Amino acid sequence: MQSKGAKIAFIVILIAFAIGAYWFYNHGPFAEMNNEAKKAYQNYVKTEATIVSQESNGRIGKGANTIWTMQFKNVKGEVVTATMDKNALPTKENGDKVNIYYNAENLNAIISEEHYNEVMH
Incomplete structure (x- = not known):
């Protein structure tokens, strides 16, 4: 049986x-990257997109x-085609509708709803 001192140690x-892990995640390099992503995603707009291919x-x-x-309509109602190169939609097929977020200033910058929620919340 182990001694009481060993258990306490x-x-x-x-x-x-x-x-240490808590500090590293909330105040270390991960927190800085997360804050930068939050700033970048502030201009993103949610919309529904159709998977084209x-x-x-x-x-x-x-x-x-x-x-x-993917194809989606921007805030002006124009149809936009953009690509997303992440494995964010593994079970989706062509023609499926998904929610995405896009940068209103750069329509080629799109991310999945799951990634957006992960960073912003």
Whole structure:
């Protein structure tokens, strides 16, 4: 059976690790990247898009990704076609409707609703 001192030391190490991980995530480099993304996404507008096509980026394994071509209407009512190269919509097919966010100043910059919510909330 372990001694009481060893148990206390183990608990102290776990608490110190948890505090360090919390600080690193909320005040370290991840927090800075998250704040930059929040600033960038402030101009993004939510809309419904239709998946026009999907294709592989040609890589195999870890670098494999799907490139999604989508059509949506911007705030002016114009139809816009843009691509999104993230594996954000793995179960979607051509013709499916999805919610996306796009940059009102750069219509080619689109992200999935899931990614937007992950960063902004």
